[in-house]
Amino acid sequence: MNNTTYNRTEDPNGYTVDHNMEKEFLLSYYAILLVLTVAGNTLVCVAIYVDIRLRSPTNWFIASLAVSDLFYGLAGLPFRIASMVTPMSSSEVCTIWIWVDMVCAAASMANLAVISVDRYLKITKPFSYHMNMTKTRSFLAIGGVWVYAATLATFAIIKWPGAGGVHTQDGGYCRNDNKVFYTVANIVAFLSPLMVLIASYSMIFRTALSHFNKMKYMIVSSSSREDRRKQKSVVRDFKATKTLAVVLGTFTVCWAPFFIMFTISQYDENFLDDLPPSVAMAFFYMFYLILPNLNSACNPFIYAYFNVEFRRAFRKIMWSSCDGQRHGSNTRRKSSVTSFFQATFIRRHSPQAGANDDTNHNHNHSPRDDEKSFLNGDNTTVTQL
Numbered sequence: 001m002n003n004t005t006y007n008r009t010e011d012p013n014g015y016t017v018d019h020n021m022e023k024e025f026l027l028s029y030y031a032i033l034l035v036l037t038v039a040g041n042t043l044v045c046v047a048i049y050v051d052i053r054l055r056s057p058t059n060w061f062i063a064s065l066a067v068s069d070l071f072y073g074l075a076g077l078p079f080r081i082a083s084m085v086t087p088m089s090s091s092e093v094c095t096i097w098i099w100v101d102m103v104c105a106a107a108s109m110a111n112l113a114v115i116s117v118d119r120y121l122k123i124t125k126p127f128s129y130h131m132n133m134t135k136t137r138s139f140l141a142i143g144g145v146w147v148y149a150a151t152l153a154t155f156a157i158i159k160w161p162g163a164g165g166v167h168t169q170d171g172g173y174c175r176n177d178n179k180v181f182y183t184v185a186n187i188v189a190f191l192s193p194l195m196v197l198i199a200s201y202s203m204i205f206r207t208a209l210s211h212f213n214k215m216k217y218m219i220v221s222s223s224s225r226e227d228r229r230k231q232k233s234v235v236r237d238f239k240a241t242k243t244l245a246v247v248l249g250t251f252t253v254c255w256a257p258f259f260i261m262f263t264i265s266q267y268d269e270n271f272l273d274d275l276p277p278s279v280a281m282a283f284f285y286m287f288y289l290i291l292p293n294l295n296s297a298c299n300p301f302i303y304a305y306f307n308v309e310f311r312r313a314f315r316k317i318m319w320s321s322c323d324g325q326r327h328g329s330n331t332r333r334k335s336s337v338t339s340f341f342q343a344t345f346i347r348r349h350s351p352q353a354g355a356n357d358d359t360n361h362n363h364n365h366s367p368r369d370d371e372k373s374f375l376n377g378d379n380t381t382v383t384q385l
Contacts, residue, residue, distance in 0.1 A: 037073030040300030047313035068107035069296035087172020102153035116200035179266035254295035
């Protein structure tokens, strides 16, 4: 989305950034980000698909977030790299770029908001959560997120009355003059989801901390096996929420400065003139070119570092991809990765696997079943993220 005003190698205040050194740095940076973004988010999607323990409503939302980041890596970053190599002269290509950027940014923010609401329901209402958040409802929510993102992106490329619309400037710079729309879009697509995120996680941490403290005092007075299981269950959910809070914090750090500066620039393109040139250049590099593009590559590393289940799934996939099968006397055996995915496919499409998948999504769980699993620290019922 950060190409919508300044898809160019020159910032709005006249500080050129198209010198060879700067251009080579940005090209290398974007190329590395493209590889990390595509590889990391593909790994997240594959892990959720092949590992039955990761198939839960929360993780479906995480898969949707990974798809939006993957889409940006496959479509948004190549546009950005190409624009630095060859000046953009086609307004049609510029329009496609702006649409892709807006879809990815809007979908990411909406997915984060949905994830925060999902975690709020999971933490505050654990015994009714599995009845309310079914697989069908989670998929409907994901569909709504993408319809919303596509609609907002379509509005972005419409030439509204009094707006300049999408066009290319001299030098092949892509620009979209539509300050009224972008002001409203920033409020709808960024500020509103951010308020939902902050409110949800504030209530989540208050509730989770209260549960954690209660369990801690309970364990002090009793050291039975059942009490230890209760404590592990609460700690597990608390850690799951912490992981998503790190995702939220990373997103906010990467995008909040851009949206603030982007909104101001719609009304005053020279608002950085009062700063020393070196500071203005640093702001432009960091908040327009580096941080917003970095966010899409961060989430897979956050999951791998903080979440045991994702880390286990990543390791399994990597081992299956790297470990070769031994050769027979005259015939070559199938590679381990092929065997792994084929076995997964058979398991997923067998009648028993269908029943297991439904059980994993807790379609048939009653509140009593959920309460029993929650108190016993059952990993298949308590979502681990």
